[in-house]
Amino acid sequence: MGGLMPTFGERSRKALDSADPKLRQLFDEVIKTVDCSVLCGFRTEAEQESAFAQGFSKVHWPDSKHNSFPSRAADVVPCPLDWKETRRFYFFAGYVKATADRLGIKIRWGGDFNSDGNLANDGFVDLPHFELLEG
Numbered sequence: 777m778g779g780l781m782p783t784f785g786e787r788s789r790k791a792l793d794s795a796d797p798k799l800r801q802l803f804d805e806v807i808k809t810v811d812c813s814v815l816c817g818f819r820t821e822a823e824q825e826s827a828f829a830q831g832f833s834k835v836h837w838p839d840s841k842h843n844s845f846p847s848r849a850a851d852v853v854p855c856p857l858d859w860k861e862t863r864r865f866y867f868f869a870g871y872v873k874a875t876a877d878r879l880g881i882k883i884r885w886g887g888d889f890n891s892d893g894n895l896a897n898d899g900f901v902d903l904p905h906f907e908l909l910e911g
């Protein structure tokens with residue numbers, strides 16, 4: 777709370793550097809006010825299959841938006857990370873969405889894959905996941 781701007785650590789920076797320039801622009805803006813970590817941008821085939829095996833992804837290589845280079849998706853979590861405190865993920869996603877709107881970047885969030893604003897009717901929920909929409 778000391779007024780210092782949060783910044784990405786080395787691992788987050790490396791992950792974000794493998795993502796599309798629009799995602800880099802978006803999260804470089806978000807990090808100025810909300811501390812967060814980038815868990816992944818681009819996933820290799822081995823990383824994608826591992827994510828699938830662990831239930832973090834519902835598709836095989838190369839069907840994920842994490843599988844193009846640069847990636848069309850990034851998994852980003854609010855800091856400090858606590859997977860059980862899901863309310864913070866929803867709060868964070870609202871901030872990311874508002875920032876994306878302000879920058880004119882069209883995104884889809886994994887907490888509302890069908891993007892209808894109803895957070896209770898999505899079969900697969902992936903709270904850290906943000907992906908670019910076409911156009």
Ligand SMILES: [Zn+2]
Nearest residue numbers: 849850851905
């Ligand atoms: Zn993802």
